[in-house]
Amino acid sequence: MRKFDKDRLLLGLAGPALALVVAFLLTSVVLLLSDRNPFEPYRIMVENAEFTDVQVLILNQTGTYYLAALAVAIGFRMNLFNIGVDGQYRLAAMLAAVVGASVELPGPLHVLLIVFVAMFVGAFWAGIAGILKTTRGVSEVVSTIMLNAIATSLIAWMILPANLGVQAEGSNDLTTGEIAESGWIPGLDVDGGTIYGFTFVAFALGIVYWFVLNRTRFGFDLRATGASDSAAQASGVDAKKMVLTAMLISGAVAGLTGLPLLLGQTHTYSFSFPAGIGFTGITIALLGRNSPIGIFFAALLVAFLDKASASLDQYGYEKEIATIMQGLIVISVVVSYELVRQYGLRRQQQKVGEELAAQAKKKEAVSS
Amino acid sequence: MELRGITKRFPGVVANHDIDITIRKGTVHALVGENGAGKSTLMKILYGMQKPDEGTITIDGKQVSFSSPADAIATGIGMVHQHFMLADNLTVLENVVLGGEKLYGIGARARKKIMEISDAYGLNVRPDALVEQLGVADRQRVEILKVLYRGARTLILDEPTAVLVPQEVDALFANLRELKAEGLTVIFISHKLGEVLAVADDITVIRRGTTVGTADPRTTTTKQLAELMVGTELPSPETRESTVTDVPMLSVQGLRLTATDPDGVVREVLDGIDFTIHKGEVVGIAGVEGNGQTELIEALMGLRTPDGGVISLDGADISHAPTRKRREGGIGYIPEDRHRHGLLLESPLWENRILGHVTEAPNSKRGILDPKAARKDTERIVREYDVRTPGIDVTAASLSGGNQQKLIVGREMSHNPKFLIAAHPTRGVDVGAQAQIWDQIREARREGLAVLLISADLDELIGLSDTLRVMYRGRLVADADPATITPEELGSAMTGAATGHLEHNENGEGR
Numbered sequence: 001m002r003k004f005d006k007d008r009l010l011l012g013l014a015g016p017a018l019a020l021v022v023a024f025l026l027t028s029v030v031l032l033l034s035d036r037n038p039f040e041p042y043r044i045m046v047e048n049a050e051f052t053d054v055q056v057l058i059l060n061q062t063g064t065y066y067l068a069a070l071a072v073a074i075g076f077r078m079n080l081f082n083i084g085v086d087g088q089y090r091l092a093a094m095l096a097a098v099v100g101a102s103v104e105l106p107g108p109l110h111v112l113l114i115v116f117v118a119m120f121v122g123a124f125w126a127g128i129a130g131i132l133k134t135t136r137g138v139s140e141v142v143s144t145i146m147l148n149a150i151a152t153s154l155i156a157w158m159i160l161p162a163n164l165g166v167q168a169e170g171s172n173d174l175t176t177g178e179i180a181e182s183g184w185i186p187g188l189d190v191d192g193g194t195i196y197g198f199t200f201v202a203f204a205l206g207i208v209y210w211f212v213l214n215r216t217r218f219g220f221d222l223r224a225t226g227a228s229d230s231a232a233q234a235s236g237v238d239a240k241k242m243v244l245t246a247m248l249i250s251g252a253v254a255g256l257t258g259l260p261l262l263l264g265q266t267h268t269y270s271f272s273f274p275a276g277i278g279f280t281g282i283t284i285a286l287l288g289r290n291s292p293i294g295i296f297f298a299a300l301l302v303a304f305l306d307k308a309s310a311s312l313d314q315y316g317y318e319k320e321i322a323t324i325m326q327g328l329i330v331i332s333v334v335v336s337y338e339l340v341r342q343y344g345l346r347r348q349q350q351k352v353g354e355e356l357a358a359q360a361k362k363k364e365a366v367s368s
Numbered sequence: 369m370e371l372r373g374i375t376k377r378f379p380g381v382v383a384n385h386d387i388d389i390t391i392r393k394g395t396v397h398a399l400v401g402e403n404g405a406g407k408s409t410l411m412k413i414l415y416g417m418q419k420p421d422e423g424t425i426t427i428d429g430k431q432v433s434f435s436s437p438a439d440a441i442a443t444g445i446g447m448v449h450q451h452f453m454l455a456d457n458l459t460v461l462e463n464v465v466l467g468g469e470k471l472y473g474i475g476a477r478a479r480k481k482i483m484e485i486s487d488a489y490g491l492n493v494r495p496d497a498l499v500e501q502l503g504v505a506d507r508q509r510v511e512i513l514k515v516l517y518r519g520a521r522t523l524i525l526d527e528p529t530a531v532l533v534p535q536e537v538d539a540l541f542a543n544l545r546e547l548k549a550e551g552l553t554v555i556f557i558s559h560k561l562g563e564v565l566a567v568a569d570d571i572t573v574i575r576r577g578t579t580v581g582t583a584d585p586r587t588t589t590t591k592q593l594a595e596l597m598v599g600t601e602l603p604s605p606e607t608r609e610s611t612v613t614d615v616p617m618l619s620v621q622g623l624r625l626t627a628t629d630p631d632g633v634v635r636e637v638l639d640g641i642d643f644t645i646h647k648g649e650v651v652g653i654a655g656v657e658g659n660g661q662t663e664l665i666e667a668l669m670g671l672r673t674p675d676g677g678v679i680s681l682d683g684a685d686i687s688h689a690p691t692r693k694r695r696e697g698g699i700g701y702i703p704e705d706r707h708r709h710g711l712l713l714e715s716p717l718w719e720n721r722i723l724g725h726v727t728e729a730p731n732s733k734r735g736i737l738d739p740k741a742a743r744k745d746t747e748r749i750v751r752e753y754d755v756r757t758p759g760i761d762v763t764a765a766s767l768s769g770g771n772q773q774k775l776i777v778g779r780e781m782s783h784n785p786k787f788l789i790a791a792h793p794t795r796g797v798d799v800g801a802q803a804q805i806w807d808q809i810r811e812a813r814r815e816g817l818a819v820l821l822i823s824a825d826l827d828e829l830i831g832l833s834d835t836l837r838v839m840y841r842g843r844l845v846a847d848a849d850p851a852t853i854t855p856e857e858l859g860s861a862m863t864g865a866a867t868g869h870l871e872h873n874e875n876g877e878g879r
Contacts, residue, residue, distance in 0.1 A: 214737070215736055215739075216735055216736055216737060217726045217727060217732050217735050218735070220719075220737060223715075224723060224726075227712040227713075227715055228708070230709055231709055231710065231711060231723065233709075234671065234691070234701065234709040234710070234724070235691075235692075235695075235726070236690070236691040236692030236693075236695050236696075236724060236727075237692070238692075345766070348763060348766045349766040351766075352757065352767065353766075355758035356758065359758070
């Protein structure tokens, strides 16, 4: 009777496929409305992606997005909406950079320290929202959004040269100072550039995520809480502890988001460090249906849109087309998943009814 | 209204075939049948949610064809669903006009109409009360009013008494008679045959998708009706021999629990609860819903922290143990609301088999799940407890209520509980499954299981229990001997009319 599994897989694919088709069509409509060729930009982007340097950019971006989306997905799996991934990873990257630049340790230890600090800071920042929710009932949506704003201001203040920051000579940019080479992660040199070493760690975390969720008691409790809060509590899950733990883990993973870049390329945190990845992570987690494989493809797609759209300007198209498309993807994903979910439930109920009736008939035929 | 030769096929299967029903105007027509007999498909057809493949529906001599509930409503057919569809945070008035704003507006005109209907049929609704403050019976009256407000002349009531106590059922029946007197037609779907006989003018029995017969309520007994419905003999909840031992399994002393109202008033929801359940004993708690039964269960399960008192299981104090420890310690739990507390509806059956016992064999070893063993054991449960399902990968939501309940019973029994909390174990379950669940409880009781039984079905309560207690406003106010007490006596004690030990006497009153 594994065919219900197959059904579920097909329906699982139908959701994103439907969403993407709709998003692409709507983007074409937008292009048409602004008197542009509705399909040309896609062609340019695909052509762009054939260059190996663009491919490396896409892959590295995918790794970063993957981490952010995993962090969001951990929350989603138990109905927690961690919008604060953005603030968590920026604060984590900054403080990890500060600690990393201030010490010099033998290679692996130095890297481990930076990773640990990043996870700790991310977890700490998310944990504030977790504690507020468990003790005072504050919605994590509200508190994490606010924590994002606080993180922004906190970073701006801490990076002042009077505090933790460093102003390089002849530059306006404030940084946290350079991390010594022992604190770098070497990348994989390929045709077209270097793939950050931490990108592979990111994908490996996907496997850990799958294992913890699907093969451990803790993961079962977490998923049960997400599926039905009340049933999970009755089954013996301590809801408050679960909320706090999930927030801490989500924050810790969020803290890793900046590391591929920090350990692989910039080796310092500065004002030009990318922001907003946490929000993209929400899109990706939604599109990838919180599954480690789904998230990978979703991250790849969004990274492709990001990087391959960069040169649209040269051809007379605005590169914001990609941003519009990302927005449309979010909307169509939410709608199409709900449609597919309801359709799937109804269909299965009907199918089960049919099979049972067929069984009963057979029995009757045998007995008569 | 006449239904002739209604047939509905789903690909490969016939859900309804050759259904013939004649419903006379101004009568209460009962439709009885087991779960899965095809009642709901038929109702969906009648209410325009599905189209029949064959057959005709004739109303007042005119043939009709519905393609949506809106069509049915326009023809004067309204449906009161088993699960109420009301917005808790709106008032009665707002709920009634919601979606029907065009009929009488949303202001004074609507209010007048509501009061008119309410008075005409004795529904006694207060238009400005918030729905969340209403009890179950009041909510049901709001649902009925909603349907009448939309101009229904034929009402379909799906299992309307499932959530009511005897006194409320009587009130509902009085309402139905009012409706009848005004020339309205009521189609009444129920499992409870005694009630069907009490209120119906005509009865149609459905079995395996087709009408197998009609019965005259004046000359038919519940037993005959049930046999017609199931095709076999009627099961009874009676326990024959006593298996009560003198070894206490669960003892509760001075249990107190307070809750704060939305208004900030602290109320005692449980007060001075004392009882002991011995090995092999079934203690039944009777009471109108909302008198603390839910809170008692939650305190026993560790979902609420008691404000005082001691709960001990098999000699160990568990008053403050977390839920999981209690479950591991041997408490089995059949929750009153299986959808909210017993199942993950969108998860496959084998994951539902893990729910509540994730730390125990065969579900996991040292923190790691063992899906293979869990799946195998799920298959065993499906087999042994006769869960009708095409496989263990289907979601729990796709099973019928009775089969969901059998899965839960099987799961809880599979961990050899010492003490079982059975809250409404056969609510919404068809007759066949009901008998099985009773058998399983009796079986386990014989082997020394202690059971706390909470039920609104007084026959079940009297039939299964060794000891009966009556709960009223958070207190255990009376006890009774199930061997002699009648449902009527118990019902009146549940309203707080009697305390102490209830003796059966010929006048049917408790002391």
